[in-house]
Amino acid sequence: MARRPLPSILSTGSAQIARSRELARTAADSATDVLHPLITITRGLRRLASAGRRRWAETPRDKRGPLLFLVASLILVVALVPYGPLLAVITLMAAAAWQGRDRTPPAPEGPDESQIQRLQVLYEALVPYFSTADDPAPLYAHGGDWETVFPTQEFDDSGRVALLVIRYPAFFPDGEAAPRARIEQLLAAKSGRGREYLFVWDEEGNELTLSVLSPLPTDFAAQRFVTAPGETVLGFTDPSRVQRTLPLAHGEDRRDVPPVVWRTGIRSTEPHLLAVGQPGSGTSTLLRSIALQALQHGDVLVIEGGSTGEYACLAGRDGVLGVEVGLAGALAALEWAVHETERRLIAANRARQAGDPPPDETRHPLWILLDRPTAFTHLADTDGRKDPQSLLQVPLRHGRAVGVTVVVAEQFDALDSLSEAVRQHTRARVALGPASKQQLEAVLGAPPHTTPVDHTPPGRGYARLGSGPVHRLQVPATPDPYDDATSDAQRQAVLDLLPPRSTPADTETLPPVPAEVVLTKPVDTSAEAANATGAEAANATGAEPVAADAVGAEQVSGAGG
Numbered sequence: 001m002a003r004r005p006l007p008s009i010l011s012t013g014s015a016q017i018a019r020s021r022e023l024a025r026t027a028a029d030s031a032t033d034v035l036h037p038l039i040t041i042t043r044g045l046r047r048l049a050s051a052g053r054r055r056w057a058e059t060p061r062d063k064r065g066p067l068l069f070l071v072a073s074l075i076l077v078v079a080l081v082p083y084g085p086l087l088a089v090i091t092l093m094a095a096a097a098w099q100g101r102d103r104t105p106p107a108p109e110g111p112d113e114s115q116i117q118r119l120q121v122l123y124e125a126l127v128p129y130f131s132t133a134d135d136p137a138p139l140y141a142h143g144g145d146w147e148t149v150f151p152t153q154e155f156d157d158s159g160r161v162a163l164l165v166i167r168y169p170a171f172f173p174d175g176e177a178a179p180r181a182r183i184e185q186l187l188a189a190k191s192g193r194g195r196e197y198l199f200v201w202d203e204e205g206n207e208l209t210l211s212v213l214s215p216l217p218t219d220f221a222a223q224r225f226v227t228a229p230g231e232t233v234l235g236f237t238d239p240s241r242v243q244r245t246l247p248l249a250h251g252e253d254r255r256d257v258p259p260v261v262w263r264t265g266i267r268s269t270e271p272h273l274l275a276v277g278q279p280g281s282g283t284s285t286l287l288r289s290i291a292l293q294a295l296q297h298g299d300v301l302v303i304e305g306g307s308t309g310e311y312a313c314l315a316g317r318d319g320v321l322g323v324e325v326g327l328a329g330a331l332a333a334l335e336w337a338v339h340e341t342e343r344r345l346i347a348a349n350r351a352r353q354a355g356d357p358p359p360d361e362t363r364h365p366l367w368i369l370l371d372r373p374t375a376f377t378h379l380a381d382t383d384g385r386k387d388p389q390s391l392l393q394v395p396l397r398h399g400r401a402v403g404v405t406v407v408v409a410e411q412f413d414a415l416d417s418l419s420e421a422v423r424q425h426t427r428a429r430v431a432l433g434p435a436s437k438q439q440l441e442a443v444l445g446a447p448p449h450t451t452p453v454d455h456t457p458p459g460r461g462y463a464r465l466g467s468g469p470v471h472r473l474q475v476p477a478t479p480d481p482y483d484d485a486t487s488d489a490q491r492q493a494v495l496d497l498l499p500p501r502s503t504p505a506d507t508e509t510l511p512p513v514p515a516e517v518v519l520t521k522p523v524d525t526s527a528e529a530a531n532a533t534g535a536e537a538a539n540a541t542g543a544e545p546v547a548a549d550a551v552g553a554e555q556v557s558g559a560g561g
Helices: 014-034 036-058 061-080 084-099 113-126 177-191 283-294 327-353 375-383 388-398 412-417 420-425 437-444 488-497 527-541 548-560
Strands: 152-155 161-167 196-202 207-213 231-236 246-250 253-257 259-263 273-277 299-304 320-324 366-371 404-411 428-432 460-465 470-474
Touching: 036 084, 061 084, 113 152, 113 161, 113 177, 161 177, 177 196, 177 207, 231 283, 231 470, 259 460, 273 283, 273 412, 283 299, 283 366, 283 404, 283 428, 283 488, 299 327, 320 327, 327 366, 327 375, 327 388, 327 404, 366 388, 375 388, 388 404, 388 420, 404 412, 412 437, 428 437, 437 460
Parallel strands: 273 404, 273 428, 299 320, 299 366, 366 404
Antiparallel strands: 152 161, 161 207, 196 207, 231 259, 246 253, 428 460, 460 470
16 A cells, blocks of 8 residues: 655645744734733733632631621612622723733843943053044043943843944044954953954944854754755854754754765865864864765875874774874875875876866865874974875875875974975964964954853864954764763764774775686886876976886875776
8 A cells, every 4th residue: 555645734845844833933922912902901800700709718707797788789770770790790890901011020120339430441441442633523432421321222231332333433443453453452451351342433434333242052963964965064153144044952852053064076276275273272183073974975095193092983983094193104094195186186187188087086075184293393304204295295185186185283382493385385274272263363363253251161263264254153962972071972973973993904805806808918117107297297287207116106106006
C-alpha cells in the first residue's frame, strides 16, 4: 500500500514553522488590542467576585442572615425603580473596569538622579574635544546643558548607559581615524569597562550612536553544519552583520544563529587563512573545527609546531594524511604537498590543453593545516635545514586552482617570523583573544567596529574575509577530546564528528593482479625524462623547473595512487 505524503507543515522545514509562529503571534497581539476593554472588565469582575467571597468568609455566622436580607432588599429596590436594572449593570461595569485597570506603576520618565550624574560626567568629558575658544554658539561648554546634545539615552538594569545618541559640532574631524578613536576610547571608559560598544558615526547628520553589544554565545559545541561543499563555518557573529542563519543544536533545542562562512575553492577570492592569537585564545580550537569540517569532503594534512599533541585525535583517521610534530616529518610532508600541488597542476593543464574537464583528483580538496610553523624556524637554522615555511610558496600561490587550501595559526609575538608568502597570500584573517586595536588592525587590515575588551572567553575574537567588513567571532567549542579538562558533553561531540580509523597498511589485503594485465610501456626514470616533466610543471605553475629527484618522487606517488 502506498504511503501518504506528509502534511506540508511537516515537510517544508523550520522556515514555514517560524513564519506560522510569527503570524500567530501577530494575530494574538491584534486580538489583544481589540478585546482589551472586555479583558479589563472580565479582570475587574473576577476581582470583585474575589472581594465578595473574602467578605462573606470574614462575616460571622450570626450576622450572615441579616446581611443576606439587606442584599435581597437592595436587589428588590433596584428592580422596582425605573431603569434600575440598566443603571445597576452600568454601575457594575464601571466598577469592574475600575477594578480591572492595569495597576503597574508607570515607568519614570527620563533618567533618575544617578543617571543624570552619569550623563553630566560624559558631557563634561567631551567638552575638550567638541569645543573651541572662537565658537560663538558652542554645543559643549563647562557647566552646560547635556540635554541639548544627548537627545536619546537608555540605561540597563545596573544604571549604566546602554544606548546613547550624541550630537557633535560640524567642525569635528569625524572623517579621520585618530580623532574618532580618541572619542570612542573616552566613551568606553566613562560608560563602563568590561563591555563591548558599537559606535556608528553619521557624518552627514553629525551624530554618534553608542550602543552596548550583548556577548556572543559560547555554549555551542562542535556539530555538523548545514553548509555546501567549499563552505567552512569559522564561528558565529552578530545578527545584524550577516544575512544568513544556521540551525544549530543547543542541548535539546535548536536555534538559528548567524555564522561567519568562509568559502574556498577555485572561485574564492580568499583561498587561504591566517589565524593569530595569544596562548590559550583558541587558535588550536579553530584549526580542529576546520579540520572536522574539511574531512567531510577532502583530505587533511596537519603540521604542529608546538608539539603539544593538540591534534592526536586526528592521527590515523580516514582522510587524515598525517599529523607531523617534528622538523623532519614537517619537511617531508610539505615537500610531498609541493609535489602533489605540481602534479595536480600538470594534470589540470593537460586536461585544459586537450579540451577536457579537470580531472576529479584536481578537484578533491586538500587542506594543509599548520599550527605555529615559526617554531620550526629556529630548529631548521640550528640543523642547517631549510625553513618549512619556504615550502609553502607553491601551495599558497597555485593551490586555489587545484583545490589546495592552507590554514596557518600563529601567535602575536611571532608574526614577524612568518614568511612573506604566508603574509601575502592569506587574505582571510582571524584574530582571537585580547588584543589592542593596533594589533587587530595589523592582522585584519582594518580596525574592528567595536571596542575590544581585556578579558575574553576562548575562541572569541574578530574575522575578516578579504576586503570585507570585520565581524565579531565566536569559534564553536571544539576542544581536544583527550584533554582531561574537557567536559564529557564537548568530548563526546568531538568524538562523534571524527571519521573512523584507517585500516593499517600491514593488515590491508591487496587484490591479485590479473594475468592478462601486462606492462606495455616501461616507466622512464632517466634524468632527461625527469627534467622534461619538471619543465612541464614549470610551464603549469610559472615556477622554476622541478629537480629530477623531486619528479621521481612524484612519479612514485602517482604510481602508488
